[in-house]
């Protein structure tokens with residue numbers, strides 16, 4: 001790659017189209033158009049190859065909690081690479097993994113004292129299922145292998161994680177998946193069944209009790225775990241109704257089912273706490289995490305596990321028969337520690353808690369638009385559901401949704417300078433999950449871009 005910057009950009013486009021395979025992307029959409037190319041980040045913004053600035057309203061992909069361009073965090077990784085670039089956590093330990101495990105244990109609720117590192121969220125989700133299955137074999141309940149999760153919830157793409165994911169379209173091509181995935185209702189109050197549609201608390205009790213009914217239907221002796229996000233991402237940010245998680249905890253305890261809080265998105269400040277479960281006052285048996293633990297300055301995932309679950313693995317000749325080469329990579333651990341230092345130095349959790357009301361209020365201004373049906377979320381994590389008819393809550397059909405989201409909104413929002421996500425994994429939504437450093441000026445910028453683009457979208461319907 002030589003020559004003028006313009007020539008380099010042309011080369012990058014050609015090479016990208018020739019050699020690079022983008023994830024969950026229709027490449028046909030780029031046959032005539034350029035692939036968006038982000039070359040640099042600074043604070044809450046990223047920049048394309050022409051120097052155009054975009055507000056990163058999605059933190060990349062729910063990742064960049066502290067924002068972009070933090071040289072101190074990047075340099076912590078570089079220093080670690082020079083000192084010890086790699087050594088496995090298979091039979092050995094290294095200082096940064098120990099320090100990070102100790103620090104995460106100090107943040108975690110209850111007796112979640114043990115950290116098993118992975119390299120991604122999918123691996124964390126997959127590892128928790130394997131841990132649960134082997135745990136039950138070690139403790140005399142070998143028939144427990146099934147996993148409950150909620151409709152349209154996303155828990156990752158590897159075969160095990162995909163079996164837990166509740167999105168039929170992304171599962172179908174890969175069937176048969178590992179057996180044992182069972183679906184239960186999510187907490188989408190905007191689309192609640194009529195008999196609980198006017199009562200949030202009753203809706204929460206119903207949704208939680210459906211979990212008990214599913215356990216009884218499947219046979220409690222066959223159920224290993226349930227996976228729940230504190231706020232479900234897929235479908236457009238479903239917060240839990242009051243009391244929901246307390247009821248789920250009771251049900252899990254009653255039937256001996258492990259409660260997994262999948263916090264791949266919701267941990268590390270997204271909801272104003274290091275772990276999202278703290279916000280809603282429950283203690284799970286396992287927390288899965290990834291993304292924000294390093295704010296993306298290096299890849300990392302993992303799970304926090306209670307002492308009770310570790311106990312059988314400490315006995316005799318037993319060990320957890322599972323591992324991945326790059327888990328707990330020294331560079332990622334050093335970066336995670338530096339990332340958490342930024343959280344503390346800048347008091348980011350307090351910043352989110354102090355500003356989340358303003359974020360909500362700014363987004364709620366959009367409710368005067370005819371296309372905006374619902375604005376929902378918590379912390380710095382919001383979904384805006386779009387509807388065809390506000391009064392009846394009628395949604396768009398598949399064709400309209402395709403034209404609206406893929407044909408217009410995704411490009412139009414990006415062209416207008418906002419990175420966010422227009423998604424129809426459930427009903428059509430726009431999702432926002434900005435860096436935790438954002439404040440009113442950024443909320444206003446998001447609102448103004450969304451107002452302008454959503455107004456145009458409505459005119460095109």
Ligand SMILES: Cc1ncc(COP(=O)(O)O)c(C=O)c1O
Nearest residue numbers: 120121122154155156262264290
């Ligand atoms: C809740 C949840 N679980 C698991 C995953 C999978 O994580 P990864 O993409 O790092 O494998 C994601 C990814 O977005 C997620 O949101």
